[in-house]
Amino acid sequence: MKYDYRSVEDKWQKKWEEAHAFEAQDGSEKPKFYGLVEFPYPSGAGMHVGHIKAYGGLEVVSRKRRMQGYNVLFPIGFDAYGLPTENYAIKTGIHPRVVTDNNIKKFTEQLKRVGFSFDWSRVIDTTEEDYYRWTQYIFLKLFEKGYAFRDTALVNYCPKCKVVLSNEDSQGGHCDICHSEIVQKSKDVWYLRITAYADRLLSGLETVDYLPNVKLQQENWIGKSTGAFVNFTVNESGDALRIYTTRPDTLFGVTFMVIAPEHPLVDKLAEKIGNMDAVLRYREECAKKTEFERTLLVKDKTGVRLDGITAKNPVSGKDIPIYIADYVMMGYGTGAIMAVPAHDERDYSFAKIFGVDIIPVIEGGDIEKGAYTGDGKMINSGFLNGIDNKKDAIIAMLAHLEKEGIGEAGVQFKMKDWAFNRQRYWGEPIPIVHCSKCGMVPVPYKELPLRLPEVEEFAPGEGGESPLAKVENFVKCKCPRCGADARRETDTMPQWAGSSWYFLRYIDPSNDKALADPEKLKYWMPVDWYNGGMEHVTRHMIYSRFWHKFLYDIGEVPCDEPYAKRTAQGLILGPDGEKMSKSKGNVVDPNDVVDSYGADVLRTYILFMGDYASAAPWSDAGVRGAKRFLERFADIYDMVTDAPSSSSIESAVHKTIRKVSDDIEDMKFNTAIAAMMGLLNTIYDEKRISREDYKILVRLLCPFAPHLAEELWEMLGGNGLCSLAAWPVCDESKTVDQMVELAVQINGKVKGTVTLDKDASREDALAAAKADEKIAALLDGRTIVKEIVVPGKIINIVVK
């Protein structure tokens, strides 16, 4: 068959659109399936092959579900706020709105050309007023409940982008956008109190079906640790010095304390500290150090003793020195630690450098050699002496601390509150008014959306203020509470805001009364299956789970967890095996592949190239392999007869139904396609297949190469659209082969094969094996020790 993919693909894309084939139905009696993919950021570069892989997985699943009779919601939209668009606007002077609209148009065309079965009637764009109105609404709810607040704190700041970044946006000490070194800066910033949900974000993971490594990464990011808070006292001033430790059992081994250079106690005790000059100098040095330098110097501990200051160990009563050192961070725990050099490697190396006492309190180590972090019997520890394990020692110590009122059990999380404002133009305005009398006042709900004003200049000011600050008629306003002159908040929300709830809006995209209708939410939520990249596991996913849990608590959504299942696709590497990047020049443009081979080839190749979850390099030769497969698939049309297929073909067809159906569920698309290729080879041997069996094959192919499948379906006289035809069901009885081949082993080594009836008895099988000439010769003169027969698989004869 001559196959002109251009006209065929155009033809079916039009037919799908005319038939509204992929639009989800509200109020349907059918079972629902909500498949979600991470909506793209519409960059100027257009679509990447990575998008095709990311969407291609759930595309196949969604298409299969639809054919299985589900009411499928498989939506798409655009996460369009963000810095690249804004930076482009700053450079060119073109308004981000214009840039965004152009890019969305381009993405839409490209996505449609690939034939994805998205519900295009529900497209959302996070930068549109009727969308960000509800993003602002959620912010106000958070503010009302005290989960959005302002605080002055040391924050991650990117000097190049001139923005405050969250921890999630500055992993590894680099700006996520421009990769510059971030610095710590004290600023008055907006926070979302995500830490209030830390425990639930953790425990919720037990109720969802996420890939194990996705769960693990989230667990590590939340970073729960259990331990104790202990109050030490400063002898010279009586101040409490509170620490957090996971090892309260080692309290008797505390020989010094360390506080972070920025710890407020330093300033408080300034007059009593004998060497304040040196202390301040050290503090300055630390502030200048980049994250990178701090990490490199892990082994060489630095610090300064606070001269004239001592603390009292609350259990041993001993006086101990206090140091400041940058290996203690202000941002974790209380910014102060009790140091147990005998049993902590960091404290040990510090003690060695500074000549502090090292007192072992657990037996088993050698303090000359290093810290002993293992378990053992307690020594030098007063009432703990004799306890022989860590667990019991901790329990005993916690009881003592609580009884004496010097400490209590506690937990700590690595996760920090979410720094939420950006001094940027292209984002949702934060709907808050600053009034000199009333303080921070929310913009009334009825005034939402608070529109992003027009500006002349998109760049942030030199002082790091938002471009909105220069728009006088935006900034100047009346306080909604008292009517006095007031000023609007001029910062905008970070890019992660809009994507934290977008899956809710797809359910009811044009609702102007609520973020979505409660009945519709009840029907569609939770998302049944969410696929995306590993890079979003600790940011977008945690943020959106947080928002969702909050919305659940205030009764806006019907379920506690938004995503029932989460998977992730692996990267597509360049042909050179390296990560694709413009600078390496190894980027493959999916549009080129569609141009020269068609969308079906692109889709099929990307899902065939390797394990879906793993990274795999691009291969142009491999693309041609996919093309050959589809052409061979189409050429079978000439082998169709109206007589039944041979029993071997029939059996192979049903085995393929089973294989393809199961593999799609496991995202093993590569082996699903391989099974169809294998079946093709079998059919080519016989050059004959029944019309009905070929129609089964065409439906199996449909999720992968839907255009070709539709064309063949039509040629074969199938009813309606193949995309909406019933998914084939495997008839297990037809997959059972009457005759089966068994391997015959002698001492575990394969020496031959025998073909037997599937119901052959153990005796028959052994007799047949021994009747084989080669086997008989090998058995001659040997003593049979044991005979194993696994029906349908293997015969193993053990001889001496």
Next chain:
RNA sequence: GCGGGUGUGGCGGAAUGGCAGACGCGCCAGACUUAGGAUCUGGUGUCCAUACGUGCAGGUUCAAGUCCUGUCACCCGCACCA
């Protein structure tokens, strides 16, 4: 350092403890061709072979790529988290 993952042909990769290398790429040979970076057919782990082969060394088992112990290498997260 901590946590997780992966090691299989020339390459991408398959294998509920049961015939390792499915399927594809590449390569070789042949056919059809004025031509072939098209198509079709056959072949293709290593070795002349007995045999040997899933990073390496052991172990369990009738049987191990798969399970167990140890070890090496690479990749990905987090990283002075107290």
